Amino acid sequence: MGLAPLWRLRDRPALPAAAPAEAEPVPAPPVDTPTGNERTRRIAAMGWDELRAAVAECRDCRLCERRKQAVLGVGDVEADWLFVGEGPGVEEDEKGEPFVGQAGKLLDAMLAAIDLRRGRKVYIDNAVKCRPPNNRAPEPDETAACFPYLQRQIGLIRPKLIVALGRPAAETLLNCEIKVGASRGRLHDYRGIPLIVTYHPAYLLRNLADKAKAWEDLCFARRTLKELNDVGG
Ligand code: URA
Ligand code: SF4
Numbered sequence: 001m002g003l004a005p006l007w008r009l010r011d012r013p014a015l016p017a018a019a020p021a022e023a024e025p026v027p028a029p030p031v032d033t034p035t036g037n038e039r040t041r042r043i044a045a046m047g048w049d050e051l052r053a054a055v056a057e058c059r060d061c062r063l064c065e066r067r068k069q070a071v072l073g074v075g076d077v078e079a080d081w082l083f084v085g086e087g088p089g090v091e092e093d094e095k096g097e098p099f100v101g102q103a104g105k106l107l108d109a110m111l112a113a114i115d116l117r118r119g120r121k122v123y124i125d126n127a128v129k130c131r132p133p134n135n136r137a138p139e140p141d142e143t144a145a146c147f148p149y150l151q152r153q154i155g156l157i158r159p160k161l162i163v164a165l166g167r168p169a170a171e172t173l174l175n176c177e178i179k180v181g182a183s184r185g186r187l188h189d190y191r192g193i194p195l196i197v198t199y200h201p202a203y204l205l206r207n208l209a210d211k212a213k214a215w216e217d218l219c220f221a222r223r224t225l226k227e228l229n230d231v232g233g
Contacts, residue, residue, distance in 0.1 A: 075123035166200025
């Protein structure tokens with residue numbers, strides 16, 4: 001790398017040895033009731049226009065109550081890279097686009113550091129489409145309720161690689177409890193798609209020392225995708 005990315009700290013701590021994550025099941029998506037099943041099947045058959053309309057009107061979890069608008073996701077619908085965050089914040093709720101606030105600026109800088117740009121081979125999404133009040137993390141029942149939308153988006157985009165930004169995104173996609181520190185640095189799998197876990201940009205804004213680790217994770221992700229491209233074309 002000739003150019004040091006702007007967001008990178010000069011001082012890079014050594015990587016901790018990756019301890020295996022204790023995988024504890026979290027509640028499964030609500031597919032075990034006839035209604036849940038029916039809803040999941042309906043969403044699984046949607047195209048982009050239907051998905052956009054369904055999310056805009058969705059009232060299937062309590063997060064609908066205080067949102068201004070649902071935020072579907074943004075980017076290249078044939079993206080190689082899918083980044084999944086937690087959920088919209090105040091600014092995203094206002095503008096209807098994910099990652100447009102402070103954390104979004106950092107995410108854009110992180111993308112630029114590996115020669116990526118929002119919208120070009122990149123899709124940016126969230127585990128929940130409606131803003132959790134007071135910036136709290138989404139609850140497991142909320143991510144579970146919203147998961148069929150994310151699942152459908154992944155089915156339509158068919159990304160080559162998924163980057164889970166922070167714990168709620170990783171837990172939603174991997175369907176088990178994780179710790180970012182223990183789960184980063186190795187390849188996971190979401191239905192055959194390689195998945196990498198890293199820190200959420202909002203966390204990095206508060207924990208500057210971990211930016212170096214996120215940089216390692218992005219390099220790992222870039223390497224992984226390159227290897228996939230070299231093998232599969
Ligand atoms: N944080 C997220 O997880 N997603 C956004 O869209 C914005 C901030
Ligand atoms: Fe529906 Fe998801 Fe919004 Fe909940 S967060 S109301 S499931 S779109």
